[in-house]
Amino acid sequence: MSTPQPLLILTPDDLLATRWQALSSSPIRALDIEGLDTWRKAGHRLVVIDLGNRPAGASPVWTHRAWQENAAGLAILATSSRPDDEEGLAVLNAGASGYCHSHAPVDSLRQALDVIDSGELWVGRALLSRLLRLVDSRLPRAGLADWARPLTEREREVAHHAAVGESNVAIADALGITERTVKAHLKAVFEKLEVADRLQLALRVHGVR
Amino acid sequence: MSTPQPLLILTPDDLLATRWQALSSSPIRALDIEGLDTWRKAGHRLVVIDLGNRPAGASPVWTHRAWQENAAGLAILATSSRPDDEEGLAVLNAGASGYCHSHAPVDSLRQALDVIDSGELWVGRALLSRLLRLVDSRLPRAGLADWARPLTEREREVAHHAAVGESNVAIADALGITERTVKAHLKAVFEKLEVADRLQLALRVHGVR
DNA sequence: GACGCCATTGTCCACAAGGACAGGTCGCGT
DNA sequence: ACGCGACCTGTCCTTGTGGACAATGGCGTC
Incomplete structure (x- = not known):
């Protein structure tokens, strides 16, 4: 693992906040989306945002102004306590660099952060393999079907x-x-x-x- | 980075072999696909296979018996000197755990190996983001279809x-x-x-x- | 020439599907 | 209390579908 980068963690979940303290000594805040702005202006990149259990009606966090304006300059790892393909696709297409389970082992999270910090994208095995199968079955295969x-x-x-x-x-x-x-x-x-x-x-x- | 695991490297390219010596002190062989069998039986997992510039007519390496029979038990990182989406999808669907450029920086390769060793999949940013866009454009949009x-x-x-x-x-x-x-x-x-x-x-x- | 595969058509039949009438209860908002 | 929409059920009836018997002619291979 390379030298740990400053990491901003946004979660409304106290348990997760405690659990993730091992990842970083940097600020952990409740889901304060506006904080992305100052974080990027301070020259930092890494962010973990816990999507949690979004209430059905609420507009997803990635549609907020602060997300839209800062996603490009940040490396955001979105986590969900109930990951599903739709949400994953949506959040990745909204500029997040990674998507994984909120309760994944801290080591996994560290690895994911390492990856997205190096400019790559992180998609968990489950979603990724489903993506592959999906694309594979929908893409016009070479030759005779x-x-x-x-x-x-x-x-x-x-x-x-x-x-x-x-x-x-x-x-x-x-x-x-x-x-x-x-x-x-x-x-x-x-x-x-x-x-x-x-x-x-x-x-x-x-x-x- | 976790403790380095034994790594089998298969490439017909001498330059790459030299370049990749830094990754492992383990065996580097010409493209000897049968070697996968003994490698797995020895209890190892990690393999890098350089697909190189496959001649047009030749049957892809992932259609070989040795690949088919051992892919499930191994974590294979396939590399190509001229990566394209079709090849990437094919090799990943054939059971490879990762796909990236043969001439990627050694640090990137190390990271990719680290990831696939932990059971995840590795797909480079370019291919992955194309996948996402492709799926996104083909999938019926919105949470509710x-x-x-x-x-x-x-x-x-x-x-x-x-x-x-x-x-x-x-x-x-x-x-x-x-x-x-x-x-x-x-x-x-x-x-x-x-x-x-x-x-x-x-x-x-x-x-x- | 016999044999096999392909394309074609026939009749009879059982059943699933979908439309056209009916109705019924329940909950919710005015 | 009344209307409305969602949900549920009933009996006809017409048509489409698919299976079970067939049969015929062409064309290529052994």
Whole structure:
């Protein structure tokens, strides 16, 4: 670990404040967002902000003026006692450099701070791996899509039409064949892809889950 | 930094091998993928694998048997001399714990190794922020998904169940209500979201086009 | 030529889905 | 007290879907 940098900690939670004293001898304050301003002007970078259990209606802390104006000049590690993907994405996109669990071991926090202090971003394993899977499944994969490989050319066409919600008759019209034939192709598709119906097929084709 | 762990370095590049000697006194080998097996069996975890400039036609190193079988038990930091997002995603999805530039400062590498050794994932700022932006732009915005806003709480539940392919009866069972009621809720959902059937609903819910 | 795969179509049938009428209770605000 | 919205349930009925029997012709391989 490099030499410890001055660290501003913002949390409304007394337990966390106590717990985090080991991280720094620097100021610990209640969630005083305006304090970001003076902290940055003093030439410091590192901040830990505990998002805590935000009340449902309240506007998130990262929409506050003080956050918006200072995030770029600071390295903010946001912590949440109930982390979820949406919140993580939102806070990172709002300029935070890291997002992790409020009750993570102090050693983990120290590591995260070390990382964001060096200019990198910190995203916990859980959120990150979900991000990766999400992007991986949504990105147009190279070559033939995974689902299409076991299918014949005609089956691919039918499957694609079905996967965007067209009815059997509509597909038959579009391809200039009988509805019966569409059913035959779809039956083959269902078997090959091991799905029960056209909805499952649609989900598979569009890479859901 | 915690106490340095034994580190296996695999690279075909002599310059990199020299440069990375500072990281570890442990073995440095040419790209001998089979070595992963013995390394893991010896009880070690940390590995750096330089992907180098893969020739266009060659099958990526992460498709090899030795990689597939050992990735889960190891913490692999993959480095590339010409990193690109596709490669990064592929290698991370193949079980690597980190991905960064081959010529990154040795201090950065050390930090990355420290992170992956503690069980986390390491993704460099560039790739990570691109990931975030990508996901952010593709994910239906806002805490409440766009489609859910006009719906009542119950309608949301039913819609969600239907959107993952459950039948009306299954939904009824899951929610402890009658199939008839499920239909009623779905009818309302279809009208409010202006979709014709549950398949269109599923596509809308999962943000397809 | 026989065999297999593909594309095509046929009929019959069971069932899920969705629309069109109905109704009912409960809680909340005016 | 009254209206309104959310939630719940009922009975028809039409249509779409998918499975279970089929069959035919083309085309490539052994």
